[in-house]
Amino acid sequence: MTRERRAAPDGMAEAEALCEELAAELRRTGIVLPSLMVDPVTYGYEPPRVLVELGRCNVETTRELIAVLKRAAQ
Numbered sequence: 001m002t003r004e005r006r007a008a009p010d011g012m013a014e015a016e017a018l019c020e021e022l023a024a025e026l027r028r029t030g031i032v033l034p035s036l037m038v039d040p041v042t043y044g045y046e047p048p049r050v051l052v053e054l055g056r057c058n059v060e061t062t063r064e065l066i067a068v069l070k071r072a073a074q
Contacts, residue, residue, distance in 0.1 A: 011048050011050040011059075012038060012042075012043065012048075012050055014050070014059065015038045015050040015051075015052055015059055015062075016038050018052065018059060018062050018063065018066065019036055019037060019038055019052055019062075021066055022036065022052075022054075022062055022065065022066050022069075023036050025066055025069040025070060025073065026069065028069075028073050029069060029072065029073055033054050035053055035054065036052070036053065036054045037052070037053045038050065038051070038052060038053065039051040039052065039053045
């Protein structure tokens, strides 16, 4: 088993957790993205490329958006 294959479930779990966190932060600002989810197609990539569906941004961009929204909500 390759290192990338072992990392995929962790990456997907992280992306799902980030989606939940982003949705919560967006709700705090009154924003709802109805299609916010982990893109299921990314499960099949080799090596894994986890994408969050909201306009197709990567996990790092999602983290940055969460940080900005948290700062704005304070």
